[in-house]
Amino acid sequence: MNLAIECQQLTKTYPSRPPVEAVRGLDLTVRGGECYGLLGPNGAGKTTTIEILEGLLAPTSGMVRVLGREWGKLDDEIRQRIGVSLQETRLSEKLSIRESVVLFRSFYRDGLDPDDVIRRLSLQDKADARVGKLSGGQKQRLAVACALVGDPELLFLDEPTTGLDPQSRRELWEIIRSFKSQGRTVLLTTHYMEEAEKLCDRVGIVDQGRKIAEGSPAELMASLGSDHFVEFTLANSFDNFGREEKRGGIGQGLAGEPANTCSPAESPPPRGLQQFRSLPSVRSVAMVEGRIQLSVVEPHVVLPALMELIAARRWGLTSLTTRHASLDDVFVALAGHRMNESDAA
């Protein structure tokens, strides 16, 4: 099989006090023609990883092979065949779009016609506009244009849609899809679950410098054991229900009997969260941010039973939602914390 990227036991430690271990033993294989997404919160080591793969950073240890070659010898041969869009490159504001794309085109031995690339990215109306006058979405498309103008076989995109509005994001997805449809390979990083689900053939979930899961979005979601979530809140608070389950142990079920210290006047739930576990089609139960969350296979089976139970116990239902499982849930299940919690850290 033709591999676009292989890396084994990749580590990167930044020398500081204390040393920062950005990447801690990461294995990665990207096949030719696929779109692979590195998904994880900020600070997970995604950018460090992609910059090592792009040959911009030297790894502390580990093996990296890009398009069958290792960095360090004949780097030019690799660079001729890859296209890169870094996070937050600010191209010269005084140059026009066309001038910028032509400049990047000149660095490559072979490549595409700059005007064709500009048209492919729907920037032709702005081709003579200065970069400083462009919107965020247009600037990002220009960055991708500069990455594509060398006609690469392998495209690296580091958080290509961060900070973009939904419309610009969808436009960029279309461009990436059309690039992939020519049989080319894409490696992108993102912290948007939706982006990974919509765009990637395979996703590697990265947390704290390690890959904690890998597979197609569908496979990853299947690993949850169920496709749907039913979430609800009850009037007589279940706050004290499952202190031990607050970390959201999806797939683990509930270990042991939760401490039930709440004793409301009406009908106290006798056995805590565990009682929902016995409803049909429910795989697991958890307290997530004050809501009771049921991981279920078939919502239409569990819902009537749940309504019946709540009515019988005369708990007041204050909210109820059902939704498809997302990669977000996969991340929570695997990492034990939410993506945005790490954003703040």
Next chain:
Amino acid sequence: MTSNRSARYSPLVQLILARCREFYREPEAVFWSYGFPLLMATALGFAFRNKPAEQFAVDLLDATATDPIVARLIEDKRFKVQLSDETESRRRLRTGVTDLVVSLRRDNDSLRFDYLFDPTRPASLVARNAADDALQRAAGRQDVAGASDQHYEEPGGRYIDFLVPGLIGMSLMGGGLWGVGFVTVDMRIRKVLKRFLATPMKKHQFLAGLMASRLLFLIPEVVTLLLFTRFVFGVRNHGSLFAVIVLILIGASAFAGLGLLVASRAKTIEAVSGLMNLVMLPMWIASGIFFESSRFPDEVQPVIKALPLTQLINALRAVMLEGHAITSQWPNIVGLVLWGVVSSVIALRWFRWS
């Protein structure tokens, strides 16, 4: 496969074009590079223009305007005489308002002049001698030998003539260091350098593009300065134009290399600005932009002569003012080439792309 060997896709040409576009689309940068040296030449040219005769400010103590000797001194156009008392005169001397304080003493038949002045001030020293001469004659001294004065006023010997090569040197230094150094650090901050590194662009092409665009910018810079001083002050080049062009190119390359070295690792504009000033300040002071660098003590002369700006300005003055052949300036030229080559090589080795 498309044909790509045309100039359109030559990286060097494109890098130079990009640099030129960035520069000329930035009005402030254009003003400071081209307008500033002209302003400086105008201001200094007028401030130090050759006056018909220099006037000295002289304070007289214990004197009255009716005294015939005092009257002769007041008539003399070379002196601006002020009758004053001692406290006031000392204050005026201290603050540089007056150049010389003279007290007249008449005891019976004897006449006496006491001079108070600052011997470290050239104007003071000259005023003392001129005033003594005028007063002695007024008191009746006879000259023993005949004397006549002829005034030499050829263009080439004036301060503005001396100043123009200094300003060219200063402008090449500022342009090279700021033009190359600042731009490089700015590109590093914007992560454009890192982005370029991710392409097959050759590093030496990038550095060559920076240096070459710097050499292009200096053409209008030097030409406007030369034409302006030619038409406004009549400043002429007394040597070969070719020699001047060669010296300017070598000097500009040396400073572009130095700019690259200063910017090779700096990660912030503040850091690079500090370094630039550190590098430029000694040359601003010691390299003889505004006055002969030979005025500094002999012990520091070897250091001053090793500075690239001193080498450039001395060579330019030798050619432009004295009409020397460029070959006579070989030590300065070798020095400048060494500065350029050594700093570029070190810069290329140390260069931080991200």
